[in-house]
Structures are given as structure tokens and as C-alpha cells.
Amino acid sequence: MTAQHDFPLVNLHEFETTSSTGRLEYGSRVDTICRRSGFLAITGHGVPADLIETMWDETRKFFDLPLEQKLKACPRQPGDPYGYFTVKSEALARSRAGMDRGPLLPDLKESFSCGPIHPLTGREGADELAFCYAPTPWSAVSPAFHATWIAYYDAMEKLAERIMRLFACALGLPEAYFNPYFRAPISSLRGLNYPEQDTAPQPGQIRAGAHSDYGTLTLLLPQQGSGGLEILGPDGQWQAVPAIPDAFVINIGDLMALWTNNRWVSTVHRVVNPPSSRKGQDRRQSLAFFQQPDWDSMIEALPNCVSTGHPPVFSPVRSGTYLMNKFRSTQ
Ligand SMILES: O=C(O)CCC(=O)C(=O)O
Ligand SMILES: [Fe+2]
Secondary structure, three states, X not given: OEOHHHOEEEEHHHHHHOOHHHHHHHHHHHHHHHHHOOEEEEEOOOOOHHHHHHHHHHHHHHHHXXXXXXXXXXXXXXOOOOXXXXXXXXXXXXXXXXXXXXXXXXXXXXXXXXXXOOOOOOXXXXXXXXXXXXXXXXXXXXXXXXXXXXXXXHHHHHXXXXXXXHHHHHOOOOOOOOHHHHOOEOOEEEEXXXXXXXXXXXXXXXXXXXXXXXXXXXXXXXXXXXXOEEEEOOOOOEEEOOOOOXXXXXXXXXXXXXXXXXXXXXXXXXXXXXXXXHOOOOOEEEEEEEEOOEOOOEEOOOHHHOEOOEOOOOOOEEHHHHHXXXXXXXX
16 A cells, blocks of 8 residues: 555545455554554545546636735635635744744745535534634635535545544544534635745745644645645654645544544644745645534543553543634634
């Protein structure tokens, strides 16, 4: 399963269609990967190629619009998570406050994000409504962009559910173990555009500052042929993540590290600037789906990840407030 690039690859379709013994073998391999880095590439995902292509087209067209038009899609209120975010409006490294994180200059990227696509269930509290059900400014984008984003979000939500089954298997749990935590997930989808760098960035300012993701699982599609994504290894060295054809790069976020009592790593990663030799020719794009359990899901160490010698490392956290506090720390 470890192929070119020395980057771990897992075929999801093969996992789902193999025997129960085969599934356990897949689970055990995924457990080893998640203990080491929590980053792997998923093939056999079944997401239609034409949906992915339309998603790239629509998203690129949006970022190509004049700034004044994109600004019409800004979040309705400061602190809202959805809509258009200008270059230098977020510093992901600030989400790691309190750790040794170097300079905290804002990221050299722009983005558009949307929130849950399903109707509200009527059980939501005030914070939840104000934050993760804040409106996505769809009226400020084209109908084709809107329709494509909904279809892609839906495909990512289903893919993330399938990966959580693989994760349950990797942790020795029943495959449907995580389902009750995802009755009304508050996942978000983000298109990222890292513009060409015509002028040299300030010292210490990069495309996306070093951070770990906040939720359970991120499904990332880096633009083919692009570079810059790096993960921090246990040896303190940064390692490049390749953009593998027809594969999603997936990584686990803080809530999986919490759930597994640090058995799995929520690996720190960043996006670095292109080399100055490519000045003016290295725009980069990516699509990121951040899977996040229901607002009220309490995440605490799984019983099978706790022992007398290894008591819970973290206090339990509520999914929604954890996400909201992390997001707001970066603005
Ligand atoms: O654009 C990328 O490749 C990674 C972006 C990322 O890590 C994030 O937005 O959390
Ligand atoms: Fe990230």
C-alpha cells in the first residue's frame, strides 16, 4: 500500500469489499499510519471525476472575479465562518497559541467557505445558530457555483462517513461506532486560493501558517502539480506532501487525537511559499472539507484508549465550542 512518493495510500473501495479478516488488516495498517502522522492518501473513493472537475472550474472562476465582486460574498458579520475571506485575513498559526509557533503573520491565501447544507433540526442553541448555522452568502455567488458546492459538500460528507467506519475498524470498534456523534454534523467546506507571489513575502509570512486541524477528519484535494503542503515529523523535520493523482489527502484533526487519547496524531502542517525562481507563476489552489461532529457531541478519550498507566490526557470537549474558539482565534 505504500507506493510512489513514500506516502501511505489506502484504497477505500478495497477495504469496503474485502473479507472481515481483510478489513481488520486494513484497519491495523491505518492504525499504524495514524499513530505515526495521521496523514494518508485515499484512492478508491468513488467521487465522480466530473464533479471534481466542475468544482475546480467553478471555484477557480470565483477566485478570478474582481476583488469588489468577491467582497460582496464576505461573511455577514465579523466572526462568522462562511463566505469570502480576503488574502491576509486569517492566521492559522494563531490557533496554536501558547505553543512555540514563531511569527504569526496572516496567511497569503484567500478562501471561500460554506457550512452545513442540511436543514436545521430545531434543537439548536443560540451559539450554534449564531456560529455554525450562520448564513453562507450564496446570493453573492453564481447559481452554478452554489449548486456545485452543494453537490461536492454532499459527496465529501458521505466520503468522510465511510472513512470514519475505516477509523472505527482501525481502533478495534464496531464500524458504526461514531455514527451517533454525526446526527447533524457541522462540517465545513473551504476553497483555497494562494495567489501568485509577484512581490517577496515578508520574512516569516507563508501561505498557511503551521497549525493542526480542529475537527475529526479533513479531506483535502490539492491542485494537481502543486506543491507547498508540508507536515511536521516527530523528528522536527518538515516533509512535503505530494498531490497524488485521483487521491484525496486526508488527515485527522485534534478531535481524533482527543478521542484516541493521543494514540493518533493531529499532525501540524503548513503551506510554504513557492521558490522565488517561480515568482509570478505559482498560483496554488486546494479544496478542503473539514468533518466536524454535531455541535453538542462531547469528545472524550475512548475507553479502549485509556488504561491505569495512560489516563485521559485531555478534558472532554464539546465539538461546536472547540471549533468556534479555534476558528475565532485565527481572525
Ligand atoms: O491548502 C492546503 O493544501 C492545506 C490547507 C490547510 O491545511 C487548511 O486549510 O487547514
Ligand atoms: Fe489544515
